[in-house]
């Protein structure tokens with residue numbers, strides 16, 4: 791039996807995702823960000839983007855019927871962030887030339903480093919390729935960088951996302967082409 795089954799997320803998963811995301815952030819990112827940075831980022835930077843769920847591009851991984859990981863990809867412009875604090879429409883990308891986005895990976899701390907992130911990322915890449923996108927881009931946390939590095943994503947630039955109270959979140963923009971690997 792598959793210990794960690796993966797499936798597409800649906801809207802009834804949102805309460806479980808709203809529980810998982812802060813737990814994952816506060817525990818697994820503590821080595822890279824201050825508590826103030828993590829709290830400021832929860833919501834605007836780290837949150838549920840229900841658009842990905844309605845687009846059918848967001849996955850959850852379960853263990854004994856509990857969601858212990860989530861992550862997805864997007865055919866839309868936004869690079870990160872929950873949709874609650876987004877104003878306006880998230881425009882569609884052009885699959886012929888634009889890079890698809892990899893979005894919003896969060897794993898339950900008790901299940902970290904057991905291949906959950908890898909499983910979701912592999913599924914995303916398959917779907918992205920099948921949808922015809924030539925490449926993918928993402929904005930990684932310092933915590934997530936190693937996962938994407940292990941899939942051959944290259945650093946495009948390091949920068950800081952400005953947040954409330956003068957705080958900023960150091961992140962890494964990363965990219966990968968599928969037609970050259």
Ligand SMILES: CC(C)(COP(=O)(O)OP(=O)(O)OC[C@H]1O[C@@H](n2cnc3c(N)ncnc32)[C@H](O)[C@@H]1OP(=O)(O)O)[C@@H](O)C(=O)NCCC(=O)NCCS
Pocket residue numbers: 814815818819894895896897898901902903904905906907908909929930931933934935936937938940
């Ligand atoms: C980033 C995150 C999703 C990784 O999930 P995960 O399920 O623990 O990752 P996996 O077990 O699939 O790791 C796959 C590979 O990525 C790399 N990797 C993942 N986490 C790593 C870490 N903490 N240190 C070093 N390498 C790591 C390794 O190469 C690993 O392979 P290995 O275990 O065989 O060495 C998880 O740490 C997380 O939820 N972090 C908090 C939220 C966050 O910052 N999300 C990223 C948004 S961009």
